[in-house]
Amino acid sequence: MSTSVGTAFSSASSPVLTALVAEGANLSSSSAPCVSTMSPEQVQQKYVEERDKRFKHLTNDPWLDPHSPAKGPRLTTGARVKILVLGAGYGGLLFAVRLLEAGFKAEDICIVDSAGGFGGTWYWNRYPGAMCDVESYIYIPLLEETGYMPAHKYAYGPELRKYAEMLAEKWRLEGRTVFRTVANEIRWDDVGKDFVIAESGLLNYPKVPLVPGLDAFKSHCFHTSRWDHRYTGGSPVDPALTNLKNKRVGIIGTGATAVKAVPHLAKWAKELYVFQRTPSAVDTGGNRPTDAEWWQKQRRENFSAFVSNVSPPPSIDMVADGWIIMPSFNALVGGPAAAQVTLEKVAAYVASLHALDFPRSERIRARVDEIVKEKTTAESLKAWYPGWCKRPCFHDEYLQSFNLPHVTLVDTDGRGVDRLTDHGVVVGDSEYDLDLLILGT
Secondary structure (H helix, E strand, O other), X not given: OOOEEEEEEEEOOOOOOXXXXXXXXXXXXXXXXXXXXXXXXXXXHHHHHHHXXXXXXXXXXXXXXXXXXXXXXXXXXXXXXXXXXXXXXXXXXHHHHHHHHOOOOHHHEEEEOOOOOOOOHHHHOOOOOOEOOOOHHHHOOOHHHHOOOOOEOOOEHHHHHHHHHHHHHHOOOHHHEEOOEEEEEEEEEOOOOOEEEEOOOOOOOOXXXXXXXXXXXXXXXXXXXHOOHHHHOOEOOEOOOHHHXXXXXXXXXXXXXXXXXXXXXXXXXXXXXXXXXXXXXXXXXXXXXXXXXXXXXXXXXXXXHHHOOOOOOOOOOOOOOOOOOOHHHHHHHOOHHHHHOOHHHHHHHHHHHHHHHHHHHHHHHHHHHHHOOOHHHHHHOOOOOOOOOOOOEEOOOHHHHOOOOOEXXXXXXXXXOOEEOOOEEEEOOEEEEOOEXXXXX
């Protein structure tokens, strides 16, 4: 049976929440009759309006050029296209290119993205230090087809974003892409032969923490994926945050984003407070300019063999980074050994993963002691969980930042921050007054 898709679209600048209410459903939590004069859909819209009064500034697109003319096809609710690709990041672009290579025409394809340009996560994330933490020659798609060579082993955000734009230009996809648009609903019918490819990713919308008082916080505040260079100084290609020289800055979060941003904040802020719930395991970074010899497909296969812990391992390590010496990561990504695990063997298999992980985790905890001078801070920065439980991090300046006298780690011991005041963050009995709060969540 062939299928087609009818899609409801709306502008990404004013997202719509759709409530699906079953006919005859009991909408009240009590037996009291409902006296509302508003429909469920109107109530949902009211929720959105009230939320936006308090939090819209945290999700607005700071990179959008409002004067940039639309290039893509015009889409309306009920519009039909042969192939609809949701997402204009690397995943969506790669699918579109492969479809063109398979014989489809550009006019058969329509790409939709809520952002104002190509790049996916690299469109949104323009914080200082943004970079991929997987080798560029593995991570970046279509290098062999384009002949492009990344400038560094781990490419930085501006290059990754520009490369996405280059892909769209090379395969003439700019005129087939609709930005600032979201697909709210997809309905299948039995007419035509249309397809939907969902490549919208996970990192296109900022995760705002549920911290009491955030709606009333009066100091400046933004999310790392909506970095406000007008406030901090610098730009996506210049990490000189000169406006922070006399500012007290706080950042909530110590994950992969904060690990990259904290060293730059520490370089410029008058005072920096890093609010930590759970520490990351931070290994060495080792970024360096690209050498001339690389082979993308072979390197990917080589990398995958190591992280999947195949036996025997490849005789040559083509990648030589922190992922390669982490065979226990196959607990998350899978590998040949997992295929043989029955219910009776689960305990033994998990024990083997811990045995694989133990030397690496011990080495990384020892690395904290070697770098961080203040012992209490060092203890708080040690990750006491298996390496596959939280995304591994790699950086050569993050831990060193905590040796600076104006940088303070505020360890919440797994609780997270308690609440915000008008101008501060409260953890336990202490309040930290801030000029700027950054949400690295």
